[in-house]
Amino acid sequence: MSRTEQITKLIKSLSNNTPDVEGAAVIDNDGLMIASALAADLDEDSVGAMSAALLGLGERITKELSRGEFELVMIRGSGGFIILTRCGGEAVLACLAGTGAKLGLIFLDLKRAANELSKLLS
Amino acid sequence: MHELLTGDLDRVALSSIVQLMEIEGHHGPVHVASGQLDFIDGRLVRARFLDLEGIDAAVEALVRARGVFRVSASSEDLEGKAVPVQSIVLESCRLMDDLQRYGSLVPERPQQALDGTVGRVLRAADGERTIAALLAHTGVPVVHAVDPLVDAIDHGRIRARSSTRLDDLRLLDVRASVEVHVAAEVVAAPEPAAPAPTGSFDDLVFEARRLVRDRRFIDAENALRTAISMRPDSRIAHQNLSRVLSLKSDTAGEPGRTSQE
Numbered sequence: 001m002s003r004t005e006q007i008t009k010l011i012k013s014l015s016n017n018t019p020d021v022e023g024a025a026v027i028d029n030d031g032l033m034i035a036s037a038l039a040a041d042l043d044e045d046s047v048g049a050m051s052a053a054l055l056g057l058g059e060r061i062t063k064e065l066s067r068g069e070f071e072l073v074m075i076r077g078s079g080g081f082i083i084l085t086r087c088g089g090e091a092v093l094a095c096l097a098g099t100g101a102k103l104g105l106i107f108l109d110l111k112r113a114a115n116e117l118s119k120l121l122s
Numbered sequence: 123m124h125e126l127l128t129g130d131l132d133r134v135a136l137s138s139i140v141q142l143m144e145i146e147g148h149h150g151p152v153h154v155a156s157g158q159l160d161f162i163d164g165r166l167v168r169a170r171f172l173d174l175e176g177i178d179a180a181v182e183a184l185v186r187a188r189g190v191f192r193v194s195a196s197s198e199d200l201e202g203k204a205v206p207v208q209s210i211v212l213e214s215c216r217l218m219d220d221l222q223r224y225g226s227l228v229p230e231r232p233q234q235a236l237d238g239t240v241g242r243v244l245r246a247a248d249g250e251r252t253i254a255a256l257l258a259h260t261g262v263p264v265v266h267a268v269d270p271l272v273d274a275i276d277h278g279r280i281r282a283r284s285s286t287r288l289d290d291l292r293l294l295d296v297r298a299s300v301e302v303h304v305a306a307e308v309v310a311a312p313e314p315a316a317p318a319p320t321g322s323f324d325d326l327v328f329e330a331r332r333l334v335r336d337r338r339f340i341d342a343e344n345a346l347r348t349a350i351s352m353r354p355d356s357r358i359a360h361q362n363l364s365r366v367l368s369l370k371s372d373t374a375g376e377p378g379r380t381s382q383e
Contacts, residue, residue, distance in 0.1 A: 002324040004358075030334045030369065032362045044361050049368075090335065 007035040007120055010113060011093070018109045020101035022080065025094045026087065026117060027051045034091055034121070042096075051094045055084050072110070074103075085110050087117035126150075127193040137184050137211045139191060140166065144207045150196035154187040160202070166210070167202030177205055178265045184214035185221075185264045217268050221254055224275060224282035240270040244280065253282075323352045327359055330366065339370035 001009070011024040015037045023038040031052035036044055058073035072085040081097040083106065093114050097106055131154065139152060140159060147164035157171030159180060169180035171187065227247040243256045251259070257267055274280045321329065326349035333342035346363040353359065 002322070004324050004327065028331050028334075030331070030365070032331050032334060032365050033358045034331070036358060044357070045364055048361065048365060090331075 003120060004035055007117060008037065010116055010120070011035055012037045014095070014109060014113045018106055020098040021095055021106060021109075022098055023096045024113075025051070026091055026121075027094060028091050029055070038096070047094060051084055051092055055086070055092045058084065072107070081106075083107075083110060085114050087114040088121045091117065091121050093117060125192055125194050129191055131188050131191050135184075136187050136191065137214060139193070140180075140184070140207050141211060143193070148193070148195075150194045150198075153192040153194070154183055155189045157183050157187065159183065162202075162204075165204035166207050167204055169205070172263065174263055174265070177210065178263065180205060180210045181214050181217065181265050182263050184210060185217055217264050220268050220272055221264065224253055224272065227253060227256065227271070227275075227280050227282060239266050240274055243267055243271065247280075320348075323349050323356070323359075326352070327356075327362065330362060334366060334369065339366055342366045343370065 007026055011026060014024050015021050023036075023042065025036040025038050025044065025047055026034040027048045028034055029052055031049040033044055033048050036047075038044055038047060054073055054075075059070040062068070062070040070086065072083055074084075075082040078099075080099050081095075081101055081103070083095045083097065085093050085095075087093045093110060095106065095110055097103075136152075136154065142148075143152060143159075143161050144164045144166070148161045149163055150161060152159045152161070154171070157169070157179060159166060160168040166180060169176060169183065171179035171183040174182050227244065227249070239262055242260050243253070243262055246256050246260050253268075253271060256262075257264055271280070275282050326345045330342040330345040330349070333339075333345060343363065343366050346359055346366060349359045350356065350363065
């Protein structure tokens with residue numbers, strides 16, 4: 001199995017096994033898609049570019065406001081959540097979740113997935 | 123350089139065009155008959171109209187240019203100090219107001235007392251033709267003539283006989299007698315060819331990401347195109363190619379890097 005296939009399998013597993021996770025994608029720091037398990041109606045180009053920009057901003061804010069190491073960015077909309085977390089130095093794991101999502105469980109699964117992705121990407 | 127917009131200054135004022143260029147952050151020239159206004163990121167940095175250059179040329183063009191205009195996009199790097207567009211628009215409106223306020227001229231005192239520019243206009247004054255007609259006849263720029271003429275009127279050296287109708291200002295028209303000149307196309311230097319990338323589809327997609335990190339967009343594009351030729355249905359490869367092309371165009375002004383460096 002190729003590396004891309006392993007990464008895709010991992011994020012599909014995250015989407016399928018974590019309740020209320022509606023999609024996930026791994027994007028590099030420049031906004032290039034590494035693997036995606038997002039809904040077909042989502043513009044993946046935009047997801048990639050915006051995730052990279054948001055992650056950069058989140059990291060900058062964390063640093064500027066002396067909040068230690070960056071962990072994640074979460075955005076809440078009326079239709080659900082967007083959560084971004086780092087997986088290695090060069091990539092970000094983006095996760096889309098529904099309004100009723102159990103955030104504690106999602107954070108836990110995201111952290112595990114990010115650790116595995118980090119190893120695959122290194 | 124490619125043409126973005128063209129039209130007739132009888133239907134849209136040049137002052138509106140330059141304000142649009144400023145708001146839109148336009149980069150490139152606006153061509154009119156007998157002149158050109160150059161913008162960098164919405165800043166007016168160079169103007170040429172008739173024999174004038176700089177602010178005078180920009181104001182004169184706003185007052186007098188008629189006929190066809192063309193807006194082109196260009197990646198050409200232009201040097202120049204930015205000229206405030208709003209000031210130029212206001213100045214051109216003021217000149218047109220003054221031109222309209224004072225009509226035909228009657229010399230009241232010996233013309234020797236007047237300086238050369240005004241003297242040229244007054245030597246042609248016959249008490250019938252309007253200032254606009256005299257300026258069109260003598261070729262004296264509006265920006266050089268109006269203030270001295272108004273000053274002379276205020277000091278009683280000349281008398282304005284009647285006001286000018288707005289239509290009379292059309293006598294100042296500078297229209298293209300031939301097709302307006304469009305500057306030669308600015309062609310970017312051809313990018314050096316990079317060696318054809320090799321490896322599996324997966325390797326090429328990963329390699330493209332590494333190349334983007336190194337800002338080697340041309341090589342990244344080649345790697346992704348090769349990957350797509352292996353798997354034309356790969357959505358990720360297509361998306362990444364689109365992203366690379368977008369990044370490449372965003373940094374088009376910066377020096378490019380290839381594997382040959």
